[in-house]
Amino acid sequence: MTDEANPSSDETPQEASPDTAPAATVDLGAEVIEISADEYLDVVARARAAGFESFVDLCGVDYLRRRPRYEVVVNLLSYESKQRIRIRVGVEGGDPRLASITSIFPGANFYERETYDLFGIVFEGHPDLTRILLPDDWDGHPLRKDYAVGSVPVQFKGAHQAS
């Protein structure tokens, strides 16, 4: 990773942030930033305005015994300053919901669908939030830590259990 602080990176938060933005304290020059679900959309929009124009990755993590239980991790990249930024957003368990960033990065579409499919995190405002990797009638969200490995009913005739 490019740990070297880019000279322009220190300026980026200031020049991009509106004065009254609630997330103005977030330092976009850092490699990893942890934010709450409320400021998520705003921070992503500001990151994009600050030059992180390339969408790289979005995935979920289930921390199970932690609050908030889930985390959505967004990786963005700036071709201009050759920097990466990793935005980690906590998402409460129970009925996990988070705003969709497809309006900012259309490339997040498939990634949010994947995260919905495997973690059950609902992205509000997503144009087509359906399962993507698993069949539409699949039960549960396999990458959750309380989803057991193995011993799932399989769909073939005569077989009841996959070991």
Add this chain to the structure above:
Amino acid sequence: MSDTPNIVTGDTEAPTIEPPPDHGSGESQAPEQRRTLHELWLSGTEEPDWVRGATDEGAQELLPERAEPALATQRGTLVSDDYEVDDEIDDDERQIINMGPQHPSTHGVLRLQIELEGETVRRVKPIIGYLHTGMEKTGETLTWMQGPTNVTRMDYLSPFFNELAYSLAVEELLDVAIPPRAQAIRILMTELNRISSHLLFLATFGMDIGAVSMMIYGWRERELLLQFFEKTTGLRMNHNYIRPGGVAADLPDGWEDDVEDLMVKVPQGVSEYVELLNENPIFIDRTQGIGVITPEECMAYGVTGPTLRAAGVDWDLRKIEPYSGIEQYDFDVPVRKHGDVYDRYLLRLEEIDQSFRIVDQVLQTMPAGDYRSDDRKVTPPPRKRIDESMEALIHHFKIFTEGFKVPAGETYQAVESPRGELGVYIVSDGGAKPWRLHVRAPSFAHVQALPVLMTDSLVADTIASLASIDPVLGDVDR
């Protein structure tokens, strides 16, 4: 006509040419038709007027004014695109067809739902998941050392890159130093892997475009590389060779000769592809200006690798975020500007050359030393020590049963795979297995961007567009 002196007329008798009885009724027959039955022209005599235009199609030669375009068409220098979009077609005339999931050009099991209006593609929806086997979940049940066996099967055409990205991420959390020889071996294997992956691209791409012989040629050269992989790692694919802490084994004896051999034979084959395809008018017609994507679209959709560089963005992680000591080798990053299928093809050809440059330098400068870290935390003790020391035996046993622990933390490591940015995001809770293993697959982002390449193009071009991004469905579905 009848007054032409040199025509032999009725008096010499032409008994064999009789009008068929049912062929018209007497008087209504046109005079020309009668003439062709009864008048003959002797060769060697002067050509009568009616000889020209004697057939329905007219004279059987190219008239001067028509000759130029016709020849241009034959040579491929004339572009004749007679397809015109009919804007009058209403929604009822649209139809949705499914390409795949078993279409041979989908390189796996990808399904494209294509909405057609006549022959124009109006909407594309890629439907994936047919190869999903839950490998990220599996990754959470395997120890850190077993991890490469899992990730190597994701992008099965560039397995070394999967292993490398995974190993780099684990090593980042472990903070283990990798000896120079292991790093050089990693670069050697990954760059050879890039060549073999691009050769497979050229083979399947050629076949999809219609140059079927490319299929045989591409596999022929790739086979040479796979033989070297097999000699080094024991397997042709899914090697599990690059592991956290180094590589699984040292290079085999005589590897220098093998690599030198590859560096002669493979470029020879590649020069044949260049001869076959680069100037081929049919190939150019089917690839130039097809499946165009702009740099802005690439950024928004997370498109990386050759597709991004063909669109004109000079971005290669080997230069930007060098890994495994690749910064010490001298190579160029080819960049083209049109962002179409043809540029992606040319760019991969150039990347093969550049990878051979790196391989050549690795060959000249391969450092001596150990092929894996001497950190006993991640590396099992040498075989010799196990015979001598009980502790070494226990240590060996524990590493391969329980595995080693990795400090808690999270990291994202990316490498430049033949398809683009291949990233591994790992979360460790301090245990012997990853808490979360996520692979940022380049093909996943590329398949998502397919509608950008295909919308409003012709249905015949979908194959070229799809093949040009070189998707690997094992990588997409994981």
